[in-house]
Amino acid sequence: MRIEDLDxxxxxxDYARAALDDLDWLGIRxxxxxxxxNPNRSGPYAPYAQSHRQSVYLAAWRALLDGxxxxxxxxxxxxxxxxxxxPHEGSRTADPLDDEPVYPGTCRSSQAAIQTDSPNxxxxxxxxxxGEAIEFEDGNLGHxxxxxxxxxxxxxxxxxxxxxxxxxxxxxDDSAMRxxxxxxxxxLLKSTARQILLNRALGYRNPDWFHCCLVVxxxxxxxxxxxxxxxIRILRQRGISPEQILKDDLPAxx
Numbered sequence: 207m208r209i210e211d212l213d214x215x216x217x218x219x220d221y222a223r224a225a226l227d228d229l230d231w232l233g234i235r236x237x238x239x240x241x242x243x244n245p246n247r248s249g250p251y252a253p254y255a256q257s258h259r260q261s262v263y264l265a266a267w268r269a270l271l272d273g274x275x276x277x278x279x280x281x282x283x284x285x286x287x288x289x290x291x292x293p294h295e296g297s298r299t300a301d302p303l304d305d306e307p308v309y310p311g312t313c314r315s316s317q318a319a320i321q322t323d324s325p326n327x328x329x330x331x332x333x334x335x336x337g338e339a340i341e342f343e344d345g346n347l348g349h350x351x352x353x354x355x356x357x358x359x360x361x362x363x364x365x366x367x368x369x370x371x372x373x374x375x376x377x378x379d380d381s382a383m384r385x386x387x388x389x390x391x392x393x394l395l396k397s398t399a400r401q402i403l404l405n406r407a408l409g410y411r412n413p414d415w416f417h418c419c420l421v422v423x424x425x426x427x428x429x430x431x432x433x434x435x436x437x438i439r440i441l442r443q444r445g446i447s448p449e450q451i452l453k454d455d456l457p458a459x460x
Contacts, residue, residue, distance in 0.1 A: 207226070207229075207236040207238070207239025207240055207254060208239060208254050208255075208256065208379060208383070209222050209225075209240055209254060209255040209256065209257075210256050210372070210375070210376075211255055211256055211257045212256050212257060212369050212370060212372070212375055213369065214367075214369070217257065222240075222255070224439065226240065226241070228438040228439060228442070231438075231442060231448060232438065232448045232451065232452065233448050233452075238250070238251070238254075239254045240254045240255065251382060251383040251384075256375050256379065259375075259378075259379065260370075262378050262379065262382055263364075263370040263374060263375055263378055264325070265378075266370075266374055266377070266378040266408060267325050267330065267363065267364055267370065267374065269407075269408055270330075270332065270363065270374075270404075270407055270408065271320065271322075271325075271330075273407055274333075275332055275333060275407045276330045276331060276332050276333065276363055276364075277313060277314060277320070277330070277331060277333060277360075278313065278320065278328040278329070278330055279309075279312070279313040279328060279329040279330065279331045279360075279362075280313060280328050280329070281312050281313060281329070286307070286309070286310070306358070306361055306362070307359075308355075308356075308357075308358060308359035309331060309359040309360045309361070310359075311359070311360065313331070314331075314333065314360060325364040325368075326366070326367075326368040327366055328366050329362050329364065329365055329366050330362065330363050330364040331360040331361060331362055331363065332360060332361055332362075332363050332373075332400070332403065332404065332407070333360055334354040334355055334358070334359060334360055334361070334400075334403060335354050335355075335403075336354055336355030337353065337354065337355055337356075338353070338354045338355075339351050339352070339353055339354075340352050340353075340354055340399040340402055340403065342398060342399075342402060342412070342415055343415075344395075344398075344415050344416065344417050345387075345414060345415060345416035346416050346417055346418060346419075347392065347395075347417050350395060350398070350399075352395075352396060352399040354399075354403070357396065357399070358396050358399060358400060361373060361400050363404070372397070373397060373400050373401055373404060374404065376397075376401060377401050377404045377405055377408065377410060378408075380410075380413055381405070381408070381410040381411070385413050386413050386414065387413055387414045387415075387416065388413045388414070388415055388416070389416045389417075389418065390416075390417060390418070391417065391418055391419075391420050392417040392418065392419055392420060393420060393428070394417065395417055398415050398417070423436070438451070441456075
């Protein structure tokens, strides 16, 4: 069990405790990781909260910098929105299931020497090998193939506010914690392609991948945090039992 709490705007200790409590109520147990009362419980790969693993991510960032795999990007969100809305960029919009549009390459060609001991202050992007097919076998969805530079572009590995990206933190932790299989939603298929490139650049082994079909509501919309009505906590408060949730045996209308 790993608490992925890097985003300071959306992560709070009480959220983590609530998630652990809900999983415990469901009867889901883990052999290693945090407990409800101790989010950094000791163990062979502790700490288990990403907010306490900054040194691991800094080492990975430094390795990527030394290998010339990343570059600083000073584009603001406004700059990117303007570039991506231009007529010649019409085909470079983001997939609706992917939260990072294809980067237009504004800062990619900078040849200035990079000498820094800190990633903070600018965004850092991974330079993808344009045109390369990133392929992998998914345990659920079968053969997958994404073309670097077309299906996804140079992606952020470190944010200007000092926060490592989901992509970098996950590959660094998966390697350090010796994760052998990653199971997650199909909305993260492109993230897997990005993480394969990071693993190669850092000399890490790829785990096996298994992407689940998304859980959707009666209208086909995927469930998300903003749809609180079907959260585990709300279902608990309505008297739904763990067995009903695990067997997908909810009353009509839930």
